[in-house]
Amino acid sequence: MSTASFELDVPSAYDDHQSASREAQRKADRWMLPGAILMTTAVLGPIGFPLFLKGMAEQRKALLQGLAVRPMICTLLGYLVIMDSGLNSIGWSLDLIAHHSLISRTLVTAWGNMFDSGYFWHYNELWIGGATAPGEKGWEIALVPTVFCMRLAAAIGFLQMKRWGHQWLIVTCWFGVIYWVGYVANMTVFADLRYAHVVFPVWGWWLYDIFYITPFLAIPYLHTVNREIFSD
Amino acid sequence: MSSSEKRLPPGTTESNARLHKWLQRGLFVCLTALALEGTFTFPGLMVWYGFPDLSLVEMCSELSKVRYSDDSRECIFPHPLFAPSEAAGQKTSQDKWGVQPKPQYKRIGFRELVKIRDERLARQAAAKQAQASERR
Numbered sequence: 001m002s003t004a005s006f007e008l009d010v011p012s013a014y015d016d017h018q019s020a021s022r023e024a025q026r027k028a029d030r031w032m033l034p035g036a037i038l039m040t041t042a043v044l045g046p047i048g049f050p051l052f053l054k055g056m057a058e059q060r061k062a063l064l065q066g067l068a069v070r071p072m073i074c075t076l077l078g079y080l081v082i083m084d085s086g087l088n089s090i091g092w093s094l095d096l097i098a099h100h101s102l103i104s105r106t107l108v109t110a111w112g113n114m115f116d117s118g119y120f121w122h123y124n125e126l127w128i129g130g131a132t133a134p135g136e137k138g139w140e141i142a143l144v145p146t147v148f149c150m151r152l153a154a155a156i157g158f159l160q161m162k163r164w165g166h167q168w169l170i171v172t173c174w175f176g177v178i179y180w181v182g183y184v185a186n187m188t189v190f191a192d193l194r195y196a197h198v199v200f201p202v203w204g205w206w207l208y209d210i211f212y213i214t215p216f217l218a219i220p221y222l223h224t225v226n227r228e229i230f231s232d
Numbered sequence: 233m234s235s236s237e238k239r240l241p242p243g244t245t246e247s248n249a250r251l252h253k254w255l256q257r258g259l260f261v262c263l264t265a266l267a268l269e270g271t272f273t274f275p276g277l278m279v280w281y282g283f284p285d286l287s288l289v290e291m292c293s294e295l296s297k298v299r300y301s302d303d304s305r306e307c308i309f310p311h312p313l314f315a316p317s318e319a320a321g322q323k324t325s326q327d328k329w330g331v332q333p334k335p336q337y338k339r340i341g342f343r344e345l346v347k348i349r350d351e352r353l354a355r356q357a358a359a360k361q362a363q364a365s366e367r368r
Contacts, residue, residue, distance in 0.1 A: 045271035052267070071241035073252055076259040083266050100311035100318060106292040110277040113295065113340055120299060121335050125319040192332040197339040199280075211265040217258045220251060229243040 017068065024062035025069045029159070031055030036079045040086025052079070070161060071229075077218055078159035081169065084214040085148040085155070092140045095119070099130035114199040115208055121193060133194060135186045139179070147175045163230040170222045176215025282345040294345040298337050301326045303352060 032055030038048025062069045094104045105124065112119025118133025126132050131140075151172040157165025187194055187205075195201040200208075244252045281291050292307035302324040311318060326336035 039267050039270055042270035043274050045267050049267045049271070071243055073241065073256040073259065074243070076256060076263060080259050080263045080266070083263065083270075087266060087270060102288055102292060102307075102309050105307060105309075105311075105318075106281075106288050106295065107274050107277055109295050109299070110281045110291070111273065113298075114277065114280065117335060120295075121333075122319065122325060123296075123299060124317045125322060127317060127320065129317045190332060192334050196335045197337060199339060199341075208269065211262045211269065214259075214262060217255050217262065221255050224245075224248045224251060225243040226245060227243075 021062070021068040024058070024065075024067045028055045028058035028062065028069070028075075031058060032075070032079060036082050037086070040083055040090060042087060042090065070159070073221060074158065074161070077169075077214075077221060078155045080214050081151055081155035081158070081173075081218065084212055085151040088212070089144050089148045089152075092144050095130040096137070096140045096144065099124055104130070112198075115205045116187075116194055117196055117198050118187075118190075118194045120198075121196075134190050139183060139186070143179055147172060147179065151176070161230050163227070163232050166222065166225075166227065166230045169218065173215040173218045173222065177219070180213070180215065280342055281340070282343055282349075285343075285346045286349065290349070291345065294349055298340060298345075298348070300324045301337060 031051050035048040035050070035052030035055060038044040039052065041048075056072075056075070059069060059072065059075055063072065091108070094101070095108055098104050099108075108130075109120050109123050112121075112123065112131070116133075118136050119131045122132040124130065126137070128137060131137065150168065154165055154168035154172050158169045159165070191202075195205075198204070240246065240249055241252075278288075278291075282294070283291065286294065289307055289309050292309070293305065296305045296307060296319070297303055300319065300322055302322075305324075308318070328334040328336060
């Protein structure tokens with residue numbers, strides 16, 4: 001191989017690899033993104049989950065082929081944050097804005113009766129409507145328009161392997177620690193009300209909600225990952 | 233660079249490889265669990281609280297009868313857009329008030345709303361019959 005051809009071929013091979021990697025990542029995301037969005041609606045989860053798994057299989061295939069795609073842990077983390085924020089937002093938005101819809105009056109209160117009486121006791125009696133548990137409305141107003149919106153944006157930036165996405169995911173995951181501690185403390189203080197005569201009391205709530213511990217899994221990764229993999 | 237380091241995903245150093253492996257497993261478990269919870273929560277609740285024997289509106293009415301200890305409560309659907317909250321000013325709910333309120337309604341078991349409704353309807357029918365026979 002002559003020097004001239006070496007100079008011409010290497011950039012071309014590099015560019016080909018880059019464009020194949022970009023295409024493979026795009027292909028995987030084309031499955032995973034709609035899957036994750038459908039899963040955040042809760043009821044459409046059965047449609048979203050297989051789409052998401054198909055995207056993950058595409059991503060794994062690209063990784064095995066040696067293409068420069070996003071690491072699997074970043075993919076799982078980014079999409080889990082999207083789901084965590086989406087599911088929390090939809091539930092709390094229903095209670096905050098759509099508390100007199102049939103789905104809220106029936107299924108949100110049924111959920112409350114099963115796991116957390118804060119969503120059953122005196123429901124739709126406050127002027128603002130919805131849950132009446134002490135402190136609950138404050139959490140909804142504070143978290144949906146601020147923390148969960150920011151977490152969604154941060155997760156999108158993180159999935160694009162942007163530096164700001166990584167940084168904002170750190171910020172919003174620490175917000176997550178604060179709201180977990182604050183929320184659990186609030187529930188514990190008002191436990192007489194919140195767990196009275198529910199179908200599955202304290203252990204049921206924990207079993208249902210423990211899978212929202214995303215911030216506690218994300219923070220150790222975000223602080224130990226080599227930040228050079230994220231770009232401006 | 234050792235051969236094991238070469239196999240690590242980008243961003244993961246050898247000293248953090250084990251931590252990242254377990255975090256990845258945890259993330260996958262959480263994601264799967266949230267997907268399953270999202271999928272089955274509402275259908276599961278509907279079955280527990282009486283569907284298909286009760287329609288959603290009937291379920292809504294039965295839940296509010298329990299919540300406010302008032303058999304006359306009915307869910308009006310659709311709720312008028314600018315009307316006050318449906319339960320504003322209600323006086324029937326049973327609570328033990330103290331530094332913390334304690335609700336006095338009972339736990340609702342599997343499909344118990346159907347039983348509660350059937351028993352109430354039977355009671356009301358019997359009362360109506362007794363009234364009618366008294367008049368005769």
